[in-house]
Amino acid sequence: MTRHLAGSFASPPGAEAEGGPVRVTALRAQAFHIPTDLPEADGTFAWNATTLVLVEVEAGGQTGIGYTYSDASIVRLIHHTLAACVIDADAWQVGALWLRMQRQVRNPGRAGLAATAISAVDCALWDLKAKLLGVPLVTLLGAQRANVPIYGSGGFTTYTDEQLREQLVRWVAQDGCRWVKMKIGTHPQEDPQRVAAARAAIGDAGLFVDANGAFSVKEALHYARAFAEQGVEWFEEPVSSDDLRGLALLRERAPARMEIAAGEYAYTLDDFRLLLEAHAVDVLQADVSRCGGVTGFLQAAALCEAFHVPLSAHCAPALHLHVASAVRNLRHQEWFHDHVRIEAMLFDGAPRPSNGAIAPDMARPGCGLAFRHGDAQRYLIH
Ligand SMILES: [Mg+2]
Structure with missing residues (x-):
C-alpha cells in the first residue's frame, strides 16, 4: 500500500502512538560474495567477485533495507558497534542516529570501512522511515x-x-x-x-x-x-x-x-x-x-x-x-x-x-x- 504525503504524517501506519516514537527492534547485517560474469580490472585494481553487505532494520512491523559494496568485516562492526546506536532508538530520528553512529566510530576512524557500514545502516533507516509512512523514499x-x-x-x-x-x-x-x-x-x-x-x-x-x-x-x-x-x-x-x-x-x-x-x-x-x-x-x-x-x-x-x-x-x-x-x-x-x-x-x-x-x-x-x-x-x- 502506498500512502501519499498529504495529510498522512499525523498518523503513520507504524506509529505505536500518534506522533510518538517507533522503536527499532532489530538490526541485521549479512555479507554476500558474488562472482563477476568475467574477470574485471581498472587502472589500479583487478577483481573477479564483489562483496555486498546487506543491512536490515526493523521497527513498527516494517523492515528497512540498505546495502554497501564493501568488505565482509563490516558485518562485525555493524553488529558490535553500530547496532547499539540504533536498537531501541526512535526510527523517526534518522539524522540523530546518523550523528550517533558517526560519534561511535570516532576512535577506529570515520572514513573507509566505518563509513561504508554507516552508509548501509543509514540507507536502511531511510527506507524504513518511508515504509513506516507508506510512501516512496523520493x-x-x-x-x-x-x-x-x-x-x-x-x-x-x-x-x-x-x-x-x-x-x-x-x-x-x-x-x-x-x-x-x-x-x-x-x-x-x-x-x-x-x-x-x-x-x-x-x-x-x-x-x-x-x-x-x-x-x-x-x-x-x-x-x-x-x-x-x-x-x-x-x-x-x-x-x-x-x-x-x-x-x-x-x-x-x-x-x-x-x-x-x-x-x-x-x-x-x-x-x-x-x-x-x-x-x-x-x-x-x-x-x-x-x-x-x-x-x-x-x-x-x-x-x-x-x-x-x-x-x-x-x-x-x-x-x-x-x-x-x-x-x-x-x-x-x-x-x-x-x-x-x-x-x-x-x-x-x-x-x-x-x-x-x-x-x-x-x-x-x-x-x-x-x-x-x-x-x-x-x-x-x-
Ligand atoms: Mg571511478
Missing part, C-alpha cells in the same frame, strides 16, 4: 525529477575490443544511454587504440574514461590530449584523488570540453569540501553506499550547490535512485555493470532503463527494493 525526500539519466559504465581493461564494443553499444542502442564510460590505465599504451575503438562503436554518444588514479599528472595530461581527439568529454580520476593539486592542475590544463571528475572515495563531508575548495573537479561524484548513506549524500549535494558544481551519483544505481531523484543539482547516475547485474539478480524492484533513464516505482514504499534471500543464500559468507 516522496519523503521531495522529488526534483521524475527520472534519473544514466550512463553505462564498465568497459573493463580485461575486455577484448570485441567485448568492449558489444557492451558499450548495448547501452547506447538498447538502453538509450547518452553516455558510456570505459576503464583505462592498466596498459596505457593500448588506451588510445581502445578509446578509438569505443568511439567508432558508439557514434555520437558521449564517451567517458576512468583511470582510477592510475596516472601521474604529466601522463594524464598527455593522455587527456590524445583522448580529446576522440571526443572524450569526461576524464575520471586521471590522478589519485588524494592528489588534490594534481586534479586541479588537470582541470586547468585539460582540453576545454573535457570535464574532470572525482569523489567516489569521499567518505565524509570534509572529504567533499576539500575536493571542492581545491577546485579539483568539474563534476563531483558521490556514492551513497560510502559517503554516509542518504544523509551523507544529501549533505554532499548541498555542498555542491554552494560551490556551483554538479553532482553525479557513483555506482549502486538501485540504492541511489530515490535520493538521486530528490537532489536539485544531479547530472547523472552511473549504471555500473557489476552492480546492475547484482541488483537485478538479488533485488525485486531493481530499476530497468528506459530511454537512457531510470525511474522510481511510485507504487512501492521506501526505496522500492526487496532482497531475495533465497536467491542470495549461495553467496552468503557472513
Whole structure:
C-alpha cells in the first residue's frame, strides 16, 4: 500500500502512538560474495567477485533495507558497534542516529570501512522511515525529477575490443544511454587504440574514461590530449584523488570540453569540501553506499550547490535512485555493470532503463527494493 504525503504524517501506519516514537527492534547485517560474469580490472585494481553487505532494520512491523559494496568485516562492526546506536532508538530520528553512529566510530576512524557500514545502516533507516509512512523514499525526500539519466559504465581493461564494443553499444542502442564510460590505465599504451575503438562503436554518444588514479599528472595530461581527439568529454580520476593539486592542475590544463571528475572515495563531508575548495573537479561524484548513506549524500549535494558544481551519483544505481531523484543539482547516475547485474539478480524492484533513464516505482514504499534471500543464500559468507 502506498500512502501519499498529504495529510498522512499525523498518523503513520507504524506509529505505536500518534506522533510518538517507533522503536527499532532489530538490526541485521549479512555479507554476500558474488562472482563477476568475467574477470574485471581498472587502472589500479583487478577483481573477479564483489562483496555486498546487506543491512536490515526493523521497527513498527516494517523492515528497512540498505546495502554497501564493501568488505565482509563490516558485518562485525555493524553488529558490535553500530547496532547499539540504533536498537531501541526512535526510527523517526534518522539524522540523530546518523550523528550517533558517526560519534561511535570516532576512535577506529570515520572514513573507509566505518563509513561504508554507516552508509548501509543509514540507507536502511531511510527506507524504513518511508515504509513506516507508506510512501516512496523520493516522496519523503521531495522529488526534483521524475527520472534519473544514466550512463553505462564498465568497459573493463580485461575486455577484448570485441567485448568492449558489444557492451558499450548495448547501452547506447538498447538502453538509450547518452553516455558510456570505459576503464583505462592498466596498459596505457593500448588506451588510445581502445578509446578509438569505443568511439567508432558508439557514434555520437558521449564517451567517458576512468583511470582510477592510475596516472601521474604529466601522463594524464598527455593522455587527456590524445583522448580529446576522440571526443572524450569526461576524464575520471586521471590522478589519485588524494592528489588534490594534481586534479586541479588537470582541470586547468585539460582540453576545454573535457570535464574532470572525482569523489567516489569521499567518505565524509570534509572529504567533499576539500575536493571542492581545491577546485579539483568539474563534476563531483558521490556514492551513497560510502559517503554516509542518504544523509551523507544529501549533505554532499548541498555542498555542491554552494560551490556551483554538479553532482553525479557513483555506482549502486538501485540504492541511489530515490535520493538521486530528490537532489536539485544531479547530472547523472552511473549504471555500473557489476552492480546492475547484482541488483537485478538479488533485488525485486531493481530499476530497468528506459530511454537512457531510470525511474522510481511510485507504487512501492521506501526505496522500492526487496532482497531475495533465497536467491542470495549461495553467496552468503557472513
Ligand atoms: Mg571511478
